[in-house]
Amino acid sequence: MTFNYIHRCFLTDAEKKSKDIQVVEIWVRQVRELAYDAEDIIDTFNLHVERRKNATIVWRIIGFWNKLMTLHKTGMLIEQFNKRSTEISTYKSQYNIHESVSMQDSSHRTERLVSKLATRRTTPLVEEQVIVGFVEEATQLAAWLVKDEKEPRRRVMSIIGMGGLGKTTLAKLVYGKREVENHFDVCAWIYVSPKYRVRDLLSSCLKQVRGSITIDERSHIEKMDDGELKIELHKYLQGKRYLVVIDNIWNIDTWDRISASLPENQNGSRVLITTRNKEVAIHADQSTQHHELRLMNKDESWDLFCAKVFSSSGSCPPQLVHTGKRIVEKCGGLPLAIVMLGGILIGKERTNNAWSRVLACVDWQLNQDSNPSREILALSYTDLPYYLKSCFLYLGLFPKDSDIKVGKLTLLWIAEGFVQVRGEEPLEDVAEDYLEELIQRSLIQVTQRKYHRGPIETCRVNDLLRDFAITEAKNIRFLDILGNKMYPVSARPRRLGIHSCDTSMDVNHSSASFSKLRSILFFDVTFQIDMWKSTFGGRTKMLKVLDFEGVNLSGGLPKQIWKLVFLHYLGLRNCFSVEFPPSIGNLVKLQTLDVRNTLLCSLTKEVWKLKQLRHLYLNSFGVINLDSMEDLPRNLISLEISSDLWNCMWQASVRFGCLQSLTLNGELRCPNKSLRNFFPLSILELHLEESVLEEDPSSVLGSLPALRELRLRNKSYIGNKLLFLPEGFFQLEFLELRGLQALEEWTVEDEAMSSLRHLVIYDCPGLKMLPDGLINVTTLQKFEISNMPNAFLDRVKENGEDWDKIKHVPSITCN
Template sequence: MADIAVQFIIQKLNEILTQEADLLLGVDGQIRSLRDKLGWMHALLKDLHGKRRDNDRVKVWVSQIREAAYDAENVIDSYIFNIQKQGRDTSAGFVGSIRSLACCIKDVAAIHKIGKKIGEIERRLNEISSNRSDYGIGNIPRCGEASSSSNPSQTWREKRVPIAEEADVVGVEDETKTLVGRLIEGDARCAVISITGMGGIGKTTLAKKLYNNINVKKNFDFHAWVSVSQEHRLREIFLSILKSLGQDERETTPEEDLPKQLYESLEGKKYLVVIDDIWTRDAWNGLVSAFPDRQKGSRVLLTTRKEEIAKYADAQSTPHKMHFLNESESWVLLCKKTLPGNLAPPCLPNLEELGGKIVAKCGGLPLAIAVIGGVLSRKEKSVNEWYKVLTSLEWHLNESEDAISGILALSYHDLPYYLKFCFLYFGAFPEDNEIYVGDLIKLWIAEGFVQQRGEEELEDVAEDYVEELINRSMIQVAQRNSNGTAMTCRIHDLLRDLSIANAKEERFLDVYGKTATKSPTTARRFAITASVGFGHELQGFGWLWS
């Protein structure tokens, strides 16, 4: 994330050097030097991208760069602000007066002061750069790389939070019937059927239900299931499918030969291959050549968080978007995960009110309900114990051993750099708030998050940012305009929690709610949301300069 802050500040320094050159007489050379040094730091951060995010050395090093970049922004902003403040009362016009004042400025002390501060920041950056090699940060393996003591056959597989079992799935009866029909009927071509939705919504669970459906099983000569994930290895994927075909002797085959061998093994068969949790076009491009299309009605079933990937894989096939569970479906799932022997909900009438409050906090997300159901299954079935879980629900979902925050964070880490600040901004809005996209776009542009793209208006670029977050299942459309663009949007409470957690870690934003923070904030922005009774919320934004 610090590379995003550095990139943003480099861009800002470039704009200042271009547009405000006359304001920087005496220090423009130092600012150029600072910009260049930050550019090198940004390159180092990009090189480090993908290294283990949970490594303490990486976290400290990245934090140091972020602090230095923020301080650089503060120094330049403060200097320009002070010059502008001196020139506001002149009669030559705002810009002209500032230029005139800057050209004849006699306050050598001010120039010396900013020069000294920039020099201090440059020295800090030199020390930070040295720390990279001094503390072995460059030698930390990337995510998914095997260490000397790791089992290479297992490191490519991503650790995943347990999900609801297929038998526990609820609320997908109609969806299952529709998708079974799409799998066994329709075109003779090899169609790609995609299931999309946010992390934890049950895409994999539904895919398993379809994969094990007796009518689906009977309809295909060959079946295979493979998980891709963010950190995937095509070799392992091909070998997994070939193993399903009974071909175990392929372990020594060069990777470049595997797609052809799989193609030849599938040719002439009516097959169903499930590709679970695919993230990129490149991953699909690496796989698709291995699937022959002999007009036999073969199918590939994809699950992905990105609607764009689903449409790319098969433009003729409409992606199936998963829905959140409603109140009654959520309660049924909670009971299935909580009660022994799948007892019916009426068996615990005294807990139904508390259970309703618990599932409401989960926002209809099956994974969250399954995790909390697992917690409740180990508790005494009493009002007191369930109330304790309700009051510590956020901790169980985000920080406990079974926390789902890591699953949701995969979507955040996958965002391109220009969307990360935009996503973090959602933490400033109250829970369950319907956000007007027009207002959101204005805020993004005012903050400088929206990048110029050719001759496009910034508002049009920002609209594309909103649509991309929607397609990535990070936010949902609440209402659309008559022209199809999003008019209002909302964010799931758990993704909002994720944005707040990352925003605080990055000093991007602090959020104040019902519980006051004892220590002063060190974030660049803060938002205040306070209950005023009757379920209403007050909201405020603020910006801090230090």
């Protein structure tokens, strides 16, 4: 029986009791501290073991007495731990704790929920939006946006309301309407976080209105300063009818800074903003009648609750109606509270006894505090299975209102050890199920998918939920935030999110304070790497996660980092430049190494010896050391590298049987000029850029049995014909053809792309027409066309020559 298992069982029982009787809060705190101490004892001993493995024979001999002292010290700590454990266990019998108020099945998903999550492999769950009561409002707002005959000036409409009423959901509903998409030349969605930077907002807006852009164009935009971005965005939008949604504006100053880049043209452009501050709305446009959200009435509340809990039928069984309506009444008409309670009931048995236990728990929880909204949040958290509690609390590390990259989040969960082994399933799949379950419970909002109904790309946490997560996490010493005066750093932090270095780094922590750290995530890109030694030094020896994303590391990484033998995740994305010394080979437990958009001066052969690597992202480096390439770990799941390196791997007969995601940049030099057997059959996602393939790759790529996403970009293929054979690409859900300058003819034969949902064609100037076979791709839901010649656009317009081929597609956008 492992320590982690005992830890989970002990704390699960303790946390249940802490929610039932307030008296045991001290006891729960003692249990958790005991668990932390046990983890520290084990990790300290393992650290000593790992160091001895890497020591020379001389140092092993010299360190013999040190070994004895370590064993003696560890033995004493274990003895003290056992004594405290016995004392704490005796306290337990002194409390007469009953389970009457606790939802006893809260830590177990029902078969219904397990079945739902299992279908994600073939049919990804669509995020549920709070649309009950919003349908009519969304229709009215959409009509206002597209009506410009009498009001050609740029107008601003605001959606106003308190947190949790659904402002963003309503705006998304309007933004996604087909008539809105087709009415405007370009559209953009800007989200304003409390600690926003104007350049980030303008940069995001410019990238969106420009559509699909090349890496060089993106890099050029990211190098612009505020003034250049303002001019460029204003110039680009000047002659266009645009729609810009600005979500979550808090004050007038923010509006003034953004609006200066949005031209006051006279062609029916519109701006839609969401805000809690009515003054912002009036300031933005005094002549427009703004839309104020209200709390839901009883009927709307009940309809929303049923839509959440009974998504397939939308109706509640008669025997549950009475109890269900009593539960809904506790929410006071607040949509967020309704969907969260609904999220709890999705995983419960549909019996009156099970629902009555939930109602009793709601009543008990609401009696503890005068703030019903917060208590419903607390109830949703209490109801989480133990394996999801840490995953939810971890979200508190990220800045308020930030879009969180899901791929990164799930890898961080795995690195932290939150994701439990489940049979032979890859941990990455289990982590995705965790994410889906949090979404089902309305604790996470999906903000973007990679493509229509595809895998989730980014998510966000409602600010009320995030505040709750931070408070709860700090109470149990789970995480700390450096740079937020509302949440001072505890004496012995275990996880640290660095949001600001301006004042918080002046806090004088003792040497012991950072010695318990397991994770550091940097969100302040102004952090100077030379501050590492004075702030952390060599004290963070037990780190599992270290993420420097966005920090300028051109001055070199501290040498202490290469001694972190427990490190599972090292994030060096967008860090300008780094250099890997041979000592990177010490990071024997590393699972994820992310060096995207960072110049790696040289690629040392020691990287190939990191046997536990599962996710490797290297797309910019200088000298390649090819020695010992045969040692490269074969269990890689994600790989992003230059084509040169992939060519070398293939020539060295390196094969990856588990690889699911592959991104290659640069010319592919295939053996005998053939792509056959050049890509693993396990591939789900393939991105090729500047591959300069002369022969049509469609027959080979179309035969990959698991391929779901294919992006052919910027001279990846330089031939003039593509032929998709019958039954080819039968699993493909997303296809992007971009920057294929020589492409003139594309043929899609019967039953090819029979699962396609989302198609993008961008900057293929030679393509004369759409393939006739698209008329048979009945699964296609979204078609985006951008930067194509006018003759091509005329063909795909309604009643154009190609219209019949795509008129069955629900969403078609042309830029």
